Amino acid sequence: MSYLADVVTLTRKDLLLELRARDTLPAMLLFVVSTLVVFRFALPEGADELAAQGLLWVALVFTALLGLARAWAPERESGALEGLVLAPTDRSAIWLGKSAAVFVFLAAVELVALPAFAAFFAPVDLSTVAGVLLANIGICAIGTLLAAMAAASRTRELILPLLFLPLAIPLVVGGVGASVSEEPERFLAFLGLYDAVFAILCWASFEYVVSE
């Protein structure tokens, strides 16, 4: 119970920080909407609906990357990560709290992005929504860990996409598959399995990312 209480405390702290600073969520919202607008004009008239589904996932992954790049900024600016690392909480709770906060930001972005996609391109079905939610879990789990690793580097803006994008490919494959396939259940199951495996790996390895 105390582990969960720590996770809730840390997530609430991140949401409060975003509410104060408002420097991540508005940027993510603006980015995803403007990307969809650009895609709307870039896609030729009469283009396949399947291509548009692919573009939705491109927009979502790059928007997530934008949020992840800022995920550890408050800790980096004031050295607060060391304060958290010294606290008697399980260090994986720091990762889980941050992942949960990033999930909330991403879900908020998708609340705008999916209706915008439906207005510009094609209706969004239930399997796409399920795919997006499952992919979010993977993006947050892996992305938060990689962002913490990159945060320690001077070239963090370069390193994060290089580490994150290859690992996001299976999520895009699963997400696009869930959106366009006749049998979305198979792709949703794949996303669920990918999430479970990587969430466990990230949960177990965060300790080593934040300690020397």
Place this chain on the structure above:
Amino acid sequence: MPLPSVISLQAVEKRYGRKRALLPVDLELSHRSFLVVTGANGSGKTTLLRLLVGLAAPTRGELQVSVERGRLGYLGHEALVYRDLTALENLDLYGRLYRVPERRERIGMLLERFGLWESRRERAGSFSRGMLQRLALCRTFLHGPELLVLDEPFTALDAEGAALLDRQLAELREACTIVLSTHEPKRVEHLCSDRLALT
């Protein structure tokens, strides 16, 4: 009977790549000791203190600190607080994570003592360097640590703040083990039981 060691270092050394950050150090510190660490800039004071709290690992040697992580109080060069949270919110966050009993009363008492009560609802980012140091001291003392590791704690404090810290250290002297690095060893001479001069 001698008191058991709280800190034991045997030939502890730290390197960052080829750069030697700390020359081999041997040290035994018993419960309720007050160690003052001195040395020129770059002699390894901060490195030693970071090793003691577990923020860095030694390259060579054996290091043992027989105090749980939750019973350590560390004051570093940075305040380790969130700049977009208020003083109250920052201390509340740490109070929750350290499971401080009667958290609100304890936070109120510390803010009052360190002269930050009036500024408790202001963001830490708007604080002066001295106020930030006072907030960092509140964070360090919040959970009643058993081992205090203070890296140049008088930095940025005005005369009143430094006197407050003097009083706090004198109070804690009998209750916990203290390791303090400073360029003004005379200031804590009357409190200290051990000295370590790094070269």
